[in-house]
Amino acid sequence: MNGIEKLICGWHLTEDDFMEILSEKDNPQTAVFLAKKAVQARKTFYGTKVFIRGLIEFTNYCKNNCYYCGIRCGNKNAVRYRLTKEEILSCCQEGYRLGFRTFVLQGGEDPFYTDERMEDIIRGIKAKYPDCALTLSLGERSYESYRLFRQAGADRYLLRHETADDGHYRQLHPENMSLGRRKQCLYDLKELGYQVGAGMMVGSPGQTKKTLAQDLAFLQELQPQMVGIGPFIPHHDTPFAHQMAGSVDLTLYLLSVVRLLLPRVLLPATTALGTLDPIGREKGLAAGANVVMPNLSPAKNRENYALYDNKLCTGEESAQCRDDIERRIALAGYEMVTERGDYFSGQQAVAVPAQESLTD
Numbered sequence: 001m002n003g004i005e006k007l008i009c010g011w012h013l014t015e016d017d018f019m020e021i022l023s024e025k026d027n028p029q030t031a032v033f034l035a036k037k038a039v040q041a042r043k044t045f046y047g048t049k050v051f052i053r054g055l056i057e058f059t060n061y062c063k064n065n066c067y068y069c070g071i072r073c074g075n076k077n078a079v080r081y082r083l084t085k086e087e088i089l090s091c092c093q094e095g096y097r098l099g100f101r102t103f104v105l106q107g108g109e110d111p112f113y114t115d116e117r118m119e120d121i122i123r124g125i126k127a128k129y130p131d132c133a134l135t136l137s138l139g140e141r142s143y144e145s146y147r148l149f150r151q152a153g154a155d156r157y158l159l160r161h162e163t164a165d166d167g168h169y170r171q172l173h174p175e176n177m178s179l180g181r182r183k184q185c186l187y188d189l190k191e192l193g194y195q196v197g198a199g200m201m202v203g204s205p206g207q208t209k210k211t212l213a214q215d216l217a218f219l220q221e222l223q224p225q226m227v228g229i230g231p232f233i234p235h236h237d238t239p240f241a242h243q244m245a246g247s248v249d250l251t252l253y254l255l256s257v258v259r260l261l262l263p264r265v266l267l268p269a270t271t272a273l274g275t276l277d278p279i280g281r282e283k284g285l286a287a288g289a290n291v292v293m294p295n296l297s298p299a300k301n302r303e304n305y306a307l308y309d310n311k312l313c314t315g316e317e318s319a320q321c322r323d324d325i326e327r328r329i330a331l332a333g334y335e336m337v338t339e340r341g342d343y344f345s346g347q348q349a350v351a352v353p354a355q356e357s358l359t360d
């Protein structure tokens with residue numbers, strides 16, 4: 001069997017298998033075939049549901065200096081902000097009113113938010129919105145911090161691994177950061193019972209077919225419940241200002257591959273995809289994604305959470321446009337739902353007609 005066949009059948013894949021799958025990406029027939037299979041696989045567990053998450057970007061201070069990121073500490077032009085607990089709670093209130101039942105607290109690695117402060121914020125949100133899932137995305141912390149946050153009520157954690165190749169990791173990050181530590185955080189989070197999200201940018205400088213094959217092999221090993229994949233987009237105040245953006249088509253291809261590799265995964269059609277292509281998010285859904293994450297941050301801060309240039313933060317990207325988002329999702333043939341949207345861990349899949357089984 002070749003790599004594509006193994007992927008479709010749910011076999012364990014080697015890095016060479018992934019290389020073979022990636023070599024097929026420019027064959028339009030393969031891309032169409034994988035997208036079709038990915039959509040079938042998603043349907044088995046989630047039907048036509050698309051889950052929404054309210055994204056609250058609560059701080060753009062960051063102690064790290066990643067070469068790709070617009071909120072790196074070395075970017076002296078970034079206008080920095082932090083949200084207070086009250087501001088965060090009022091984002092949740094607005095989100096709850098709009099129908100969101102998952103809140104994602106995302107921020108740079110900001111030492112201002114000590115364990116005590118974070119714990120207080122997490123408890124505050126969970127006390128007010130016990131029926132909502134809370135996802136954290138605040139970078140690398142100690143096992144003990146992750147444990148505290150979990151006990152305080154956090155359900156999920158997003159921490160993209162960015163690249164699973166040591167050499168490539170070095171090309172993207174300064175000396176004081178390490179892939180080993182990053183991976184350890186992901187394993188710690190899993191052990192603590194979080195639903196965990198890993199992922200990588202597509203087309204980041206130095207990325208090759210080989211490093212992408214390593215990313216896929218790492219995802220297969222980690223078995224995360226969520227995977228964030230979006231194209232790299234340069235930011236003008238970073239060392240990568242003049243690098244090329246990643247490819248939308250390769251991102252879509254990878255979304256299909258990841259859906260087939262981890263059929264139950266919660267897979268967002270990312271903002272970066274929507275930034276490079278006006279119908280990027282719809283294309284993401286057609287490739288196998290099943291999550292969208294509109295922005296719930298206060299309007300006055302939004303433009304300052306600039307990870308890359310031209311990042312969408314109004315219109316379709318804004319949670320306030322929930323009805324527009326719902327309409328667009330419906331037009332694309334899906335149903336936007338407001339449930340928590342946890343990882344499907346049950347035995348019973350949504351019934352699908354026999355001719356739509358994974359292996360036909």
Ligand code: 5AD
Binds near residue numbers: 233307
């Ligand atoms: N282009 C695309 N994605 C980026 N991220 C950070 N900077 C960029 C960029 N220039 C992604 C990283 C990070 C996530 C929050 O945003 O993968 O994990």
